[in-house]
Amino acid sequence: MKFFLLIATVSFFVFPVAKVSADEQLGSLDRYLSNISMHPTKLIIASGICPQLRKTKKAPSKYLLKKNPLFANAKNIERGKSLYQKNSKPTSCKMCHGIRGNGNGRLARGLEPTPRNFTCTEIMKSLSDGQLFWVIKNGSNGTAMPAFKFTLSDKEIWQIIHYLKRFSY
Numbered sequence: 001m002k003f004f005l006l007i008a009t010v011s012f013f014v015f016p017v018a019k020v021s022a023d024e025q026l027g028s029l030d031r032y033l034s035n036i037s038m039h040p041t042k043l044i045i046a047s048g049i050c051p052q053l054r055k056t057k058k059a060p061s062k063y064l065l066k067k068n069p070l071f072a073n074a075k076n077i078e079r080g081k082s083l084y085q086k087n088s089k090p091t092s093c094k095m096c097h098g099i100r101g102n103g104n105g106r107l108a109r110g111l112e113p114t115p116r117n118f119t120c121t122e123i124m125k126s127l128s129d130g131q132l133f134w135v136i137k138n139g140s141n142g143t144a145m146p147a148f149k150f151t152l153s154d155k156e157i158w159q160i161i162h163y164l165k166r167f168s169y
């Protein structure tokens with residue numbers, strides 16, 4: 001009997017609390033969802049902003065028309081990948097442009113302008129091989145994009161370009 005009394009007393013206190021907290025949970029889910037629909041960028045962050053503003057200037061014409069002299073074969077793409085993901089100095093590309101190339105690398109937060117999102121076909125198809133080559137070599141003034149001409153050979157830059165074009169297929 002004592003046992004039932006105990007259960008009855010406990011449930012008297014516990015159930016209303018449980019009910020309130022379920023309501024609260026639903027309420028907070030509701031607030032979360034309406035927050036996302038009012039701020040759609042929260043969802044875009046995961047996939048990268050596309051199209052995004054672009055601050056980088058146009059390369060000089062002698063660069064613009066350059067074509068990638070290397071074949072897009074497995075060896076060149078693999079080499080480009082390892083440079084992009086870890087071996088390029090001073091900072092690997094992925095730290096800003098992201099492991100998946102979407103512009104959301106670890107250092108990207110707070111950068112203005114934001115690093116290029118290589119998965120954005122709309123922008124990437126408008127940039128020639130020569131434009132990409134010039135920027136990687138010389139950096140982009142007024143942005144965080146560093147020059148890699150002191151640490152990467154021309155060949156290595158072209159290998160990276162073969163790799164980063166894969167992000168927008």
Ligand code: HEC
Nearest residue numbers: 054055056088091093096113114115116132135143144145
């Ligand atoms: C410290 C952060 C940072 C690192 C590291 C970095 N980038 Fe960038 N990158 C940027 C920013 C910022 C921009 C400028 C975006 C803009 O133009 O608005 C940019 C732009 C670019 C562009 C766009 C050029 C254009 O004309 O729009 C290319 C290509 C690029 N980076 C390639 C690379 C490659 C390849 C590496 C590694 C070898 C690299 N980046 C490393 C931050 C970085």
